[in-house]
Amino acid sequence: MAAPPPGHLRRGLWIAAALALALVAVAVAAVAGAYDGRCGGYFPGLSAPRPCSLGEYLAGDLPALLLLLGASYWPCLLLVALPPAIGWWRDRRR
Numbered sequence: 001m002a003a004p005p006p007g008h009l010r011r012g013l014w015i016a017a018a019l020a021l022a023l024v025a026v027a028v029a030a031v032a033g034a035y036d037g038r039c040g041g042y043f044p045g046l047s048a049p050r051p052c053s054l055g056e057y058l059a060g061d062l063p064a065l066l067l068l069l070g071a072s073y074w075p076c077l078l079l080v081a082l083p084p085a086i087g088w089w090r091d092r093r094r
Contacts, residue, residue, distance in 0.1 A: 012087025016080050023080075026068070031061050 032054065039052035039060055070077065
């Protein structure tokens with residue numbers, strides 16, 4: 001007896017996870033592309049740029065970028081919830 005095919009909800013969750021991972025990968029690539037070997041210096045009166053590693057740079061800038069993008073483009077996050085919602089709906093109709 002063959003195994004039943006995966007449900008639409010499971011497939012939707014996999015698609016949503018892949019979409020979220022792709023969005024984070026694009027954000028990391030964008031931040032890493034701006035890396036110049038220095039951290040800080042955003043507020044000239046408060047701090048001066050200092051040498052830092054790429055990991056420190058990503059740890060400082062990536063969370064801030066994701067918070068700003070999440071606050072500005074939160075309706076786009078609904079697109080991540082759309083595939084599981086459609087999968088759930090299709091499973092309920094079966």
